[in-house]
Amino acid sequence: MGHEYETVIGLEVHVELHTKSKIFCACPNEFGAEPNTHVCPICAGFPGMLPVLNKEAVELSIKAGLALNCHIAEVCKFDRKNYFYPDLPKAYQISQFAMPICQQGYLEIDVDGAPKRIGIHRAHMEEDAGKLIHQGAITETLYTLVDLNRSGVPLLEIVSEPDMRSAEEARDYLEKLRAVLLFAGVSDCKMEEGSLRCDANVSIRPLGEKKLGTRTEIKNLNSFRSLERAIEYEVNRQKERLEDGGTIIQETLTWDEEKQVTRSLRSKEEAHDYRYFPDPDLVPIHISRDWVEALRRNLPEMPDQARERLMKEQGLPAYDAAIISLSPDYLAFFDACAARYSNAKVVSNWMMVELNRLLNLHNMNISECKINSNDFILMLNYIDNGTISGKMAKNVFEEMFATGSSPDKIIQEKGMVQISDEKALLQLVRKVLEENPEVVRDYKNGKEKALGFLVGQIMKVTKGQANPGLVNKILKETLTEE
Amino acid sequence: MNLWDFPVYLLQHKLQSGEISSVEIVRAFRERISQVEGKVKAFITLDEEGALREAARVDQEGGYTGLAGIPYGLKDLICTRGMKTTCASRMLEDFIPVYDAFVVAKLRETRALLMGKTNLDEFAMGSSTEQSAFFPTRNPWALDRVPGGSSGGSAAAVSAREVPFCLGTDTGGSIRQPAAYCGVVGLKPTYGRVSRRGVVPYASSLDQVGVLAQNVRDCALVFSIIAGHDPGDTTCVNVPVPDFVSALDEGVKGIKIAYPREYFALGVDEEIKAAVMKSLKKLEELGAIVEEVSLPHSEYALPAYYLLAPAEASANLARFDGVRYGYRDLEADNVIDMFAQTRGTAFGAEVKRRIMLGTYALSSGYYDAYYLKALKVRRLISSDFDKVFASYDLIVTPTTPTPPFIIGAHVEDPITLYMNDILTVPVNMAGLPAMSIPCGLTRGLPLGMQIIAKPFAESLIMQAAYAFEQNTEYHSMKPELEV
Numbered sequence: 034m035g036h037e038y039e040t041v042i043g044l045e046v047h048v049e050l051h052t053k054s055k056i057f058c059a060c061p062n063e064f065g066a067e068p069n070t071h072v073c074p075i076c077a078g079f080p081g082m083l084p085v086l087n088k089e090a091v092e093l094s095i096k097a098g099l100a101l102n103c104h105i106a107e108v109c110k111f112d113r114k115n116y117f118y119p120d121l122p123k124a125y126q127i128s129q130f131a132m133p134i135c136q137q138g139y140l141e142i143d144v145d146g147a148p149k150r151i152g153i154h155r156a157h158m159e160e161d162a163g164k165l166i167h168q169g170a171i172t173e174t175l176y177t178l179v180d181l182n183r184s185g186v187p188l189l190e191i192v193s194e195p196d197m198r199s200a201e202e203a204r205d206y207l208e209k210l211r212a213v214l215l216f217a218g219v220s221d222c223k224m225e226e227g228s229l230r231c232d233a234n235v236s237i238r239p240l241g242e243k244k245l246g247t248r249t250e251i252k253n254l255n256s257f258r259s260l261e262r263a264i265e266y267e268v269n270r271q272k273e274r275l276e277d278g279g280t281i282i283q284e285t286l287t288w289d290e291e292k293q294v295t296r297s298l299r300s301k302e303e304a305h306d307y308r309y310f311p312d313p314d315l316v317p318i319h320i321s322r323d324w325v326e327a328l329r330r331n332l333p334e335m336p337d338q339a340r341e342r343l344m345k346e347q348g349l350p351a352y353d354a355a356i357i358s359l360s361p362d363y364l365a366f367f368d369a370c371a372a373r374y375s376n377a378k379v380v381s382n383w384m385m386v387e388l389n390r391l392l393n394l395h396n397m398n399i400s401e402c403k404i405n406s407n408d409f410i411l412m413l414n415y416i417d418n419g420t421i422s423g424k425m426a427k428n429v430f431e432e433m434f435a436t437g438s439s440p441d442k443i444i445q446e447k448g449m450v451q452i453s454d455e456k457a458l459l460q461l462v463r464k465v466l467e468e469n470p471e472v473v474r475d476y477k478n479g480k481e482k483a484l485g486f487l488v489g490q491i492m493k494v495t496k497g498q499a500n501p502g503l504v505n506k507i508l509k510e511t512l513t514e515e
Numbered sequence: 516m517n518l519w520d521f522p523v524y525l526l527q528h529k530l531q532s533g534e535i536s537s538v539e540i541v542r543a544f545r546e547r548i549s550q551v552e553g554k555v556k557a558f559i560t561l562d563e564e565g566a567l568r569e570a571a572r573v574d575q576e577g578g579y580t581g582l583a584g585i586p587y588g589l590k591d592l593i594c595t596r597g598m599k600t601t602c603a604s605r606m607l608e609d610f611i612p613v614y615d616a617f618v619v620a621k622l623r624e625t626r627a628l629l630m631g632k633t634n635l636d637e638f639a640m641g642s643s644t645e646q647s648a649f650f651p652t653r654n655p656w657a658l659d660r661v662p663g664g665s666s667g668g669s670a671a672a673v674s675a676r677e678v679p680f681c682l683g684t685d686t687g688g689s690i691r692q693p694a695a696y697c698g699v700v701g702l703k704p705t706y707g708r709v710s711r712r713g714v715v716p717y718a719s720s721l722d723q724v725g726v727l728a729q730n731v732r733d734c735a736l737v738f739s740i741i742a743g744h745d746p747g748d749t750t751c752v753n754v755p756v757p758d759f760v761s762a763l764d765e766g767v768k769g770i771k772i773a774y775p776r777e778y779f780a781l782g783v784d785e786e787i788k789a790a791v792m793k794s795l796k797k798l799e800e801l802g803a804i805v806e807e808v809s810l811p812h813s814e815y816a817l818p819a820y821y822l823l824a825p826a827e828a829s830a831n832l833a834r835f836d837g838v839r840y841g842y843r844d845l846e847a848d849n850v851i852d853m854f855a856q857t858r859g860t861a862f863g864a865e866v867k868r869r870i871m872l873g874t875y876a877l878s879s880g881y882y883d884a885y886y887l888k889a890l891k892v893r894r895l896i897s898s899d900f901d902k903v904f905a906s907y908d909l910i911v912t913p914t915t916p917t918p919p920f921i922i923g924a925h926v927e928d929p930i931t932l933y934m935n936d937i938l939t940v941p942v943n944m945a946g947l948p949a950m951s952i953p954c955g956l957t958r959g960l961p962l963g964m965q966i967i968a969k970p971f972a973e974s975l976i977m978q979a980a981y982a983f984e985q986n987t988e989y990h991s992m993k994p995e996l997e998v
């Protein structure tokens with residue numbers, strides 16, 4: 034057989050809105066507190082308690098909607114989504130079903146060097162549920178504890194159109210979405226803390242076919258990596274199934290991180306009937322155009338604008354500009370450095386290579402990085418004026434990263450000053466040449482590589498502190514003289 | 516006359532003139548309760564000692580403003596900090612809230628004295644107080660009859676003079692119908708006039724807290740305290756609260772009163788019709804203009820109500836799952852069984868019936884045919900009222916189609932029981948204010964007249980009701996409870 038198939042992907046992304054308090058009560062919206070310390074009768078679903086909508090949650094939702102090029106509803110309202118679960122105190126979730134706050138937006142990603150628009154179907158506000166803590170495996174636990182700190186944390190659910198055609202596009206979309214939300218300042222988008230969560234709807238269809246294939250929904254994708262892996266796995270599974278003459282069953286799957294497979298959670302027949310209906314406790318929300326326009330005017334720079342600026346004003350290549358504009362903290366660090374250093378590309382190189390390497394190694398975010406832009410520029414200046422070599426700078430940089438010390442202090446403490454004294458170097462060169470007569474002979478016989486060995490020997494005896502440019506120059510001069 | 520026989524405004528007067536103390540008042544009511552409560556069974560929880568302590572404090576502080584020093588009862592689904600709030604359900608039999616309802620806070624602020632929590636149909640679902648999980652309350656006028664419901668305990672307590680006033684809630688007639696059955700005055704305010712915060716909901720878009728008292732003036736006094744904006748309830752409207760008491764004397768001269776023919780038709784007891792017609796004559800004599808009108812969609816109000824109210828209830832009562840508070844079945848092996856067994860055991864039959872009705876009405880495939888259709892009917896009913904109110908100030912109808920019935924008469928027949936709300940439900944569907952006042956007796960049982968107004972025109976209702984009351988003797992009739 035061997036049909037050609039087209040992959041169709043849509044993502045449903047939940048982000049926690051970064052408000053001071055929860056969406057319907059005054060409890061603080063904070064991650065990581067002692068269980069059940071940010072709880073009140075409202076978010077614990079006590080009888081007679083009523084929700085009062087947090088205006089900040091609406092404001093952040095509008096900002097997100099504007100950043101995603103959405104239409105912001107003039108009137109929106111809340112519905113009740115009914116289901117029983119121990120972490121859902123009211124046994125319904127207050128959500129927006131019929132009239133969401135944002136609709137019909139889009140986001141641009143880069144596909145093979147060309148921009149591609151991914152539609153945003155809608156974005157709606159809702160409250161988060163609490164968390165269950167099992168004693169060991171869920172199937173074996175003797176009891177389960179409920180932590181309601183997260184109950185009532187405001188969420189924005191952003192539903193894309195099924196516009197993505199590969200796992201890579203899905204990943205790019207999610208990265209871009211995260212960047213936009215970070216720039217707009219609506220969420221801290223930490224996948225590891227659950228403030229950004231993603232479900233993927235995946236289907237395939239024969240190439241050229243217009244009708245969508247039966248889709249499956251994958252839940253529990255808690256990293257960019259698992260998103261990509263899970264989609265790739267699921268697409269292959271669906272292909273194999275169709276090739277074997279089978280059909281795809283509409284079902285909800287979960288991604289098994291350990292075994293790297295998707296597993297069925299429930300079929301369409303077992304799907305909940307959520308019995309949505311308008312929440313009579315909350316009046317419809319009227320969003321004035323003045324409010325929307327004021328928020329639009331004050332919207333911060335978005336990733337696309339930042340990328341343009343880096344290319345135009347700093348002369349960065351498109352690739353560098355795109356990477357740096359994925360995170361506002363990253364961009365802020367770059368901007369702070371580039372403002373006081375002549376060569377933006379050098380800054381970008383250091384950030385994308387050394388800084389990224391260390392951040393990834395320590396699983397850190399740039400906002401947690403101890404290096405400040407002043408020290409970083411100072412270090413670049415020391416390279417430029419020959420105080421330290423590029424290689425030494427890497428060590429200095431690592432030390433700065435680990436301790437937050439200034440380069441001055443590190444260079445002094447470790448005696449890392451570069452040897453640029455020509456007389457001292459000439460002596461060393463002579464000594465090395467004397468010790469390696471056969472290498473000198475090779476060089477004179479035309480073996481260029483021999484020079485590299487000699488440089489290496491000098492660096493070795495100086496523990497890397499010799500100025501490599503000078504060493505090269507002196508070596509060549511001495512060899513010619515002899 | 517005994518102290519417990521006095522209405523609120525006279526108790527207030529006696530306190531202010533220094534004739535009596537608040538402690539004396541509470542003692543008098545405590546005495547009365549000990550005499551009649553065994554027969555009437557209006558209260559689920561009594562706290563006379565607490566009230567007495569508060570009374571002593573009020574006496575010490577002096578300055579009897581507002582309702583200071585006046586005892587009262589609360590329907591037991593209005594939350595009270597530190598005092599059990601059971602909703603007359605096994606589910607919340609031992610539930611002690613850590614918060615006061617907004618209206619309770621208001622009454623505490625004015626230093627009124629909470630005597631106890633009154634009986635009701637479980638979670639306010641019923642029209643007879645027979646659906647209480649604990650015991651039925653009896654009608655003080657005839658102990659073998661129901662006091663009405665769901666605020667039956669509140670109406671009976673006022674009627675039996677166990678407290679001078681009570682708060683109740685009204686979702687489809689739950690204040691007005693028991694007020695009519697017990698011969699007291701019952702006010703259901705405009706939807707949005709009184710905060711629902713801290714009131715355990717039955718149907719959130721219909722529920723409203725109101726007052727049961729001996730007379731219209733008392734109602735106005737209490738209503739002045741509980742009405743008004745609460746930022747903690749977004750459905751509570753921020754409109755000015757007029758001086759209800761000083762408006763009472765303005766009379767009915769020139770006021771245009773409509774009586775809808777549909778409310779005097781099928782199923783309405785002939786004697787009730789006659790009593791209300793006679794009352795309308797009286798209002799005409801007092802200067803009102805009285806005319807017949809039509810509210811054509813009224814007959815659809817009841818079926819629509821029995822879709823919308825249960826739909827909302829099915830979600831409102833879903834939180835009683837045994838996880839955080841209230842009853843929990845300890846036998847279950849897993850969480851799903853725990854949910855099912857907790858709810859199966861602790862909810863009564865009528866509550867389960869309405870949860871199932873509501874769940875069904877909201878289910879996919881039925882939503883449009885039931886829930887949405889009912890919402891449309893609701894709008895039609897509202898616009899019926901709007902049309903009449905374009906030319907009239909008030910609408911007058913009987914409050915109930917029949918006088919109070921014998922306890923147990925309709926237990927096997929929920930539909931007949933539901934029909935009891937037929938004249939009161941349309942008012943809730945349209946969110947209007949209405950009051951039931953006594954307007955006669957039939958075979959020794961009290962009858963009620965319902966006065967309905969435009970949104971937020973409670974003042975006009977009370978003005979007309981007061982004029983009627985001042986010129987008739989119905990409000991001074993009281994049950995003869997043998998002591």
Ligand SMILES: [Zn+2]
Nearest residue numbers: 058060073076
């Ligand atoms: Zn809270």
